[in-house]
Amino acid sequence: MRNIAKDRAAIEYHRRVWGIEFPGAEGFIEPEWKRNFGMALDAQPSLVTQANAGIPSMLVTFIDPDIYKVLTAKNQAAEIFGEVRKGSFIDVTAIFPVVEHTGEVSSYGDFNENGRTGLNTNFPNRESYLYQTVCEWGDLELERAGEAKIQWANEVKQSGVIVLNKFQNLTYFLGVSGLQNYGLLNDPSLPTAIAPSPKANGGLTWLTTAGAANATAAEVYNDLLALVTQLFIQSAGLVDAKSKMTLAMSPKSSAALNLTNTYNVNVTDQLKKNYPNLEVKSAVQYGALTAQNSQGSALGEIVQLIADDVEGQQTGYCAFNEKLRGGPVIRAMSSVKQKMAQGTWGAVVRQPFAIAQMIGV
Numbered sequence: 001m002r003n004i005a006k007d008r009a010a011i012e013y014h015r016r017v018w019g020i021e022f023p024g025a026e027g028f029i030e031p032e033w034k035r036n037f038g039m040a041l042d043a044q045p046s047l048v049t050q051a052n053a054g055i056p057s058m059l060v061t062f063i064d065p066d067i068y069k070v071l072t073a074k075n076q077a078a079e080i081f082g083e084v085r086k087g088s089f090i091d092v093t094a095i096f097p098v099v100e101h102t103g104e105v106s107s108y109g110d111f112n113e114n115g116r117t118g119l120n121t122n123f124p125n126r127e128s129y130l131y132q133t134v135c136e137w138g139d140l141e142l143e144r145a146g147e148a149k150i151q152w153a154n155e156v157k158q159s160g161v162i163v164l165n166k167f168q169n170l171t172y173f174l175g176v177s178g179l180q181n182y183g184l185l186n187d188p189s190l191p192t193a194i195a196p197s198p199k200a201n202g203g204l205t206w207l208t209t210a211g212a213a214n215a216t217a218a219e220v221y222n223d224l225l226a227l228v229t230q231l232f233i234q235s236a237g238l239v240d241a242k243s244k245m246t247l248a249m250s251p252k253s254s255a256a257l258n259l260t261n262t263y264n265v266n267v268t269d270q271l272k273k274n275y276p277n278l279e280v281k282s283a284v285q286y287g288a289l290t291a292q293n294s295q296g297s298a299l300g301e302i303v304q305l306i307a308d309d310v311e312g313q314q315t316g317y318c319a320f321n322e323k324l325r326g327g328p329v330i331r332a333m334s335s336v337k338q339k340m341a342q343g344t345w346g347a348v349v350r351q352p353f354a355i356a357q358m359i360g361v
Contacts, residue, residue, distance in 0.1 A: 065149055075165055076283035077172030077347065078318050080248045081184055081306070086345055087321040091128060094319075094345055098122040126345045127179040128321050131167060135160040136337040153336070161324065164342045172318040173285045175346040184318075184347040185285065185302065193302070193357035194230055196223040204360045205300055206256035217259035221267050223361065227305045228275065231356035235310065239354060244277045244308040250287025250301050253361055254280060300360035307354040315354040319345035 077083075087094050099121055106114030135156045145152035175182035182188065196204045199215045206215045206223075215223075224247070231239055239245070257267040257280065271278055287301045307315055320343055327339035349355065 063149055067150065072162075072166070073284040075169035076281065077169050077184060077285075080246055080281050080283060081172070081347055082308075082314065082317040083172075084317045084319055085321065085323070086319045086348070087128070089130070089322040089325060089341075089343060091321055093125050093127055094321075094348075095123050095125045096348065096350065098124065125180060126319075126348060127181050128343050128345055129171065129176040129179055129181055130322070130341060130343045131164070132339055132341040133160050133163050134337055134339050136335060138335040140334070157338075160338075160340045164324065164340060168320065168342055168344050170285075171344040172347050173283070176344070181344070181346040182349075184304070184316075184349070187347065187349045187352070189349055189352040190355060190357065191230075191234055191352060193359040194226060195360050196358055197226070206253060206361050211252065211255070213256070213259055215256065215259070217261040217265075217267050220256050220259055221261075221270050223358065224267070224271065224303075224305075227303065227356050227358050231305050231307065231354070234353045234356060235307065236353075238310050239307040241275055242277060243310075245275065245279070246306045246308060247271070247278055247280045247303070248286060248306060249280075249282055249303045249361070250284060251282045252287050253301050253303060254282045256361075303358045303361055305356045305358075307351075310351055310354050313351060315351045316347060316349040319348050321345060 099119055101117070102120050103117035104115055106112060137153055137156050142152050171181065171183060173183040173185050175186060196206075197219065198204060199219055201214050203214060206213075206220050208214050228241075231245075257271070260266045268280070271280070286303065309315060322341065322343035325341045327341070329336060329338045
C-alpha cells in the first residue's frame with residue numbers, strides 16, 4: 001500500500017529543495033528520481049497527433065429530407081389553345097382538309113338550267129418533328145446520391161420528361177424552323193396584328209419596364225375593346241360578345257388588368273361584365289418572345305384574343321403525334337441509360353380569322 005507519510009515528506013522536500021509548492025498535491029515519484037534524473041515536471045508536453053478539440057462536422061450535420069426542386073415557368077400553350085393527338089410516331093406529314101361551299105343562283109324558269117353549286121377543297125399540311133433525350137446514371141453516382149437521400153434515378157427520369165415537355169411547349173408557341181411546323185405566335189396564316197393606342201404618358205405600353213403603370217385603366221380597356229372589335233370584324237359577326245373567348249398575354253401584361261378607373265372598377269371587372277364568357281390566361285412567351293419589326297427592333301409584348309370555337313368548330317389546337325416514348329433500359333458495365341422521345345406538329349390553326357392580335361402593349 002501507498003505510504004502517505006512518505007509522500008508528504010517528499011512534498012516537503014520538493015518545496016525545500018526546489019522552491020516549488022503545490023498545496024494539497026501528492027507526489028507519485030520518489031524525490032530522488034526527480035533530482036537525479038532532472039525530470040522537468042513543469043514543461044508542456046508535445047502532442048504526437050494534430051491538435052483538435054472537436055469531431056468531424058459531418059457527424060453533426062443534418063440533411064433535410066424535404067427536397068425542393070427549382071421551378072420554371074408553366075407550360076401554358078396547351079392550356080391556352082387546347083391539345084390533341086394527331087397521327088402516330090411514324091407519321092411525317094399531316095393533312096388537314098378544308099371544304100368551302102361554292103355556288104351561284106339564277107332566275108327561276110321551268111325550263112331554265114342555270115345556277116350551280118359545288119365545293120372547293122384545300123389540303124394544308126404540317127410536318128412533324130421528333131426529338132429525344134437520354135437519361136443516364138452510374139452505379140457509384142446512384143449510391144453516393146443515396147447517401148444524401150436523393151433518389152437519383154427517379155429524379156433523372158423526371159428531368160427527362162420535363163426537358164421534353166418544355167421543348168414541346170416551345171414548339172406550340174413558335175413551331176420548328178425549317179419545317180412546315182408553326183406555333184401560335186408565328187403561324188403565317190394569322191391575321192395582321194393591330195397596335196395599341198398612344199398613351200397620355202407617352203409610348204404604347206401598359207406598364208413600364210420596371211412594372212409601374214404607364215397607362216390608365218381606361219386606356220388599357222380601350223386597347224382591349226379595339227382587339228375585341230377587330231375579332232368581331234374578322235369573323236364577320238360569327239364571334240360575338242357571348243362567345244367563349246380566351247385572352248392570352250404575359251404575366252406582366254395581365255397585371256395591368258388590375259388598374260382601376262375613377263369609379264374604383266378595374267379592367268377585369270369591366271371585361272367580365274361585357275364579355276361573360278371571356279377567360280384570361282397568361283404565358284411568359286407573350287412577353288419573353290416579343291415581336292420584332294423588319295429592322296429587328298422589339299415591338300413590345302403580344303396579346304391574343306382567341307375565340308375557342310366558331311359554329312362548333314375548334315379554332316385550332318396544339319398537336320402531337322407522340323407524347324412520350326420510352327426506349328429499353330440498357331445496362332452497361334457500371335451504368336444505365338434510357339432514351340425518351342416525343343413528337344410535335346406545333347400549333348395547328350384551323351380558323352385563323354378567329355384569332356386577333358395586338359403587338360406593343
